[in-house]
Amino acid sequence: MSQTALIGVDWGTTSMRLWRFSKTGDIIERERSDRGILKVADGKFREILEAVASDSVAPDVPILMSGMIGSRQGWIEAPYVFCPADIATLADHLQPVPGGINAQIVPGVALRDVGGRRDVMRGEETQILGARLGRGRQLIVLPGTHCKWVLIEDGRIRDFVTFMTGEMYQALRRHTILARLMPDTDTGPDVEAVRRSFAAGLTASLDGEARLMQSLFGIRARGLFDELAPELAPAALSGLLIGAEISEGLALSRRWGLAEIAPLIIGGDILIERYQTAFQQAGISTTTGNEDAGALGLWRIAQQRNLVSQASAPQ
């Protein structure tokens, strides 16, 4: 382990990912844990971290963390920095963790726009810095429980909006009458039928006219008349919600004055595929980010702060 130059941790509400980096910035070890911050009792963050790192953490190896670990419910609060924010802003505001551990937390990013609208992110700012940011205006979409649409301008986080799509899906799917006709698992055995059901959901809400509220109950009604199989209902709901999100998001992107709407999508495989399908159905071409965007973002922030060597430049 003497080869380790940095330990990077993306520590969210429900899970945690950990990477060890070599001196040249290569990832030499990856760990994943379901011990999100909400599952850590009595503030025992250090114990969990050391257990996941499967080694006691060496005092000379810096640790850099991002995500909800820096929230009020986390290890220690890393106060938000405000938009516009770039890598220097974030690196300048790392929050040291108390207790004699060589660890710091990347701050989240907050927004207050001219109309007084508020928004916040924690963790996504680091994934964004792991992406290839060019000059000019650029759109990044990060699907998830709280999906973010982010306007980047010359490498800075300029504006963003959170869509609670993933959480709405779970709340409607588990805690409304729609739950009654849905099986416990999200996808059925017939992958093609699931895809078609998702696409049909998209069609109903992607047309630019607001129809989400009136379309949800149709899932129930079609189920009652055996016109929608229970195992296809979750995909129909997912399509409706993602379609409504993209419909709103595209209107937002036009207000942002993007010359071309061609989002970079960063996230897990299943969600990336669904969002790619949805954008494609809306006639929008996309690119997808490196799965290790979060790791790469942590490495770059560590470089910026001189926690690791400047020379290396991993891709």
Added chain:
Amino acid sequence: MSQTALIGVDWGTTSMRLWRFSKTGDIIERERSDRGILKVADGKFREILEAVASDSVAPDVPILMSGMIGSRQGWIEAPYVFCPADIATLADHLQPVPGGINAQIVPGVALRDVGGRRDVMRGEETQILGARLGRGRQLIVLPGTHCKWVLIEDGRIRDFVTFMTGEMYQALRRHTILARLMPDTDTGPDVEAVRRSFAAGLTASLDGEARLMQSLFGIRARGLFDELAPELAPAALSGLLIGAEISEGLALSRRWGLAEIAPLIIGGDILIERYQTAFQQAGISTTTGNEDAGALGLWRIAQQRNLVSQASAPQ
């Protein structure tokens, strides 16, 4: 109790209302119970009914019921009749309850429109018949867990759409991150501040442009920065959702070709007030229905079916 000409029951998922009618159609007794059909164990509907009627049910007094009591989860399924449906359609399809009890259930109404859209109602059809239905086209809105927007044409239920607004409110308020900053009760002690918070929610979603998905998380973000007091957050969420519903519903009403959009609102007091406020903010004038619309509808269906005297005509 020999004066009783009819017992009417509106038996829903979470509660039940019961009325005794005199021979002239006057309501001589009202009962309310929280024993909705989901809280009735082992199919003991008759026992619950007799307990709520606070008397053993006399065999010569007809009982007419509406609502989810006629669903698959109820006493016995009363198959849906299809749109267009009027009082004759409903009265012709009453479903007798088995077991030697003089009781029948009003069927629900189902829709399948030209585009294949499906929808269903149970209970609202009876409330609608309790309203004053004129000639021509008319809009009725019935707020609730599943709010219905109904197009009436010459006294017939012609078309309708269900908005899951009430259930979305509960699911988002109780089962997402928004729950964390909300108190258990829905309204704070400062009634005027709650009204303003509701109105602000309406403003954000009533403008005709779809913004619901991106506005929900703002409740959380403003809470984080102490810009929205916890006791005002539920009203803000309610405003956002009802505003989005009305925005969609007004577009729908225009597609329905209503000469004038001036809905009749039927429902409980608190919801009626909120919907009146919302319509007013959208520049739409409303009228409100009799609180006993459900009772009156049951009486009229009983008359139509000759279960009670034709002569009486209660208002």
